[in-house]
Amino acid sequence: MKELTKEQLVARALEEGFVKVGVCRPDAVPEAAGRLRAFLDAGRYGQMGWMAEREGWRGNPAALWPEARSVVMLAEAYTPAVDPLAGLKQRDRGVVSVYAQGKDYHDLVKRRLKRLGRWMVDVAGCEIKVFVDTAPVMEKPLAQAAGLGWQGKHTNLLGRDLGNWVFLGAIFTTLELESDAPEVSHCGSCTACLDICPTRAFPAPYQLDARRCISYLTIEHKGPVDPELRGLMGNRIYGCDDCLAVCPWNKFAVAAREIGYAPKVGLPALAELAALDDAGFRARFAGSPIKRIGRDRMVRNVLYAIGNSGNAGLIPVAQARLQDADPTVAEAAGWALGRLLQPQDDRVGLDGESC
Missing domain, CATH: 3.40.109 (NADH Oxidase)
Structure with a gap:
């Protein structure tokens, strides 16, 4: 030694x-x-x-x-390597967090x-x-x-x-090593990350209310999501990168070196994901952190995204899940269907504004 x-x-x-x-x-x-x-x-x-x-x-x-x-x-x-917010405009597809x-x-x-x-x-x-x-x-x-x-x-x-x-x-x-000097905040007066949050999940700077965070809602939260928040989730089906993506310090971001982080999921079609059964879900997301939420929670998220899509072509997709064995999925399908059948002027868009 x-x-x-x-x-x-x-x-x-x-x-x-x-x-x-x-x-x-x-x-x-x-x-x-x-x-x-x-x-x-x-x-x-x-x-x-x-x-x-x-x-x-x-x-x-x-x-x-x-x-x-x-x-x-x-x-x-x-x-x-690309802007993670670009996919928010493709409403017939689901946005998955970069990580x-x-x-x-x-x-x-x-x-x-x-x-x-x-x-x-x-x-x-x-x-x-x-x-x-x-x-x-x-x-x-x-x-x-x-x-x-x-x-x-x-x-x-x-x-x-x-x-x-x-x-x-x-x-x-157990090794005694010399400690480094702690870092201090260099955020200054910038509030870009707070301002972009779709659900206003930050009660104050440096504070997070997980109950309103889309990452929490799509990954950790079990059961139905508060209807007040569903329309604000847009087509984010697993996680949310909005606050990360707008940080000005990313101009100094270090490139990823691990090839395992190369994107494989992409922007999956909502119609494809909504049709997954448990075996199909496990096969589709094998080796991915997405697998931990299970099929039912993913399909729930997808149905919320379908409801926010404004795409009448997805009505049959929502209808097909109305009798789903999971009651939360079935309820989400009913919510999505109701949204898609609403008059255009009454529909809430991805940013919580009228489409």
Whole structure:
């Protein structure tokens, strides 16, 4: 075994394909617990009960693994090559968030983290634990503490040399490493991300109400979506990139290096997706993060998009789902049909304005 220097770690992480790396201590975000508690007290987590169930660990990274002495935070770019908002104009097609266009990032990032972690163990004889999004780890505050960037007014991480199209991974280690200086906000007076949000999901800068966020509604929310919000979802059927896409710091965004993030889903036809059964859904989205929401939730989202399309040609598609075995899907089909049969002047468009 030999000593592992910070410079060696950074160099190896960049060789592995990460675009930026920083280090902080597990106790570097003492404010996180209070912010999480305020978020939970306001009920802004919606149906994501797991956020409250592991509040102690989520709010205090040092409690997650007391033996850890350092947290290595890593960023991996998935920057899109084209404007992700362009598809919003193609109302007969569904818009899928950029992060879900390719292979499941959980698998790709974790594989890279494990390789880097094994190298750390081999060189320094330390212990490690790796995390990618699924554990009770507040990656964004830790990434800011490690100097990767800052949480913008849209609450996502962005950096002056990264933009905001990044996945985050964490390696907790027993190794003592020099911490980096934390980053501070450089959002200034810009409110582009807040202004573009279709559902007004930001009660204030740097605050998010998940219950109004289209990413939450299309991915995490079970059952029917509030009718007040359905018309504002447009043709977004999995996630929403609006607040990310308009960030001015993206002019410095790093190009994606992982070929697995190359878009495969594209802009699928709503009629095709609405006709999927469970087996067809699983085959269509094998290896994609989309698979986690299941067929019924996807078809529900698709039917909301059909209702927002203003395309009378999709009426038979909605009618075909009126007797669906899933009651939420059947209700969504009825809502979509009612929208499509409304007089043109009464219909609400993608931006919540009269078509």
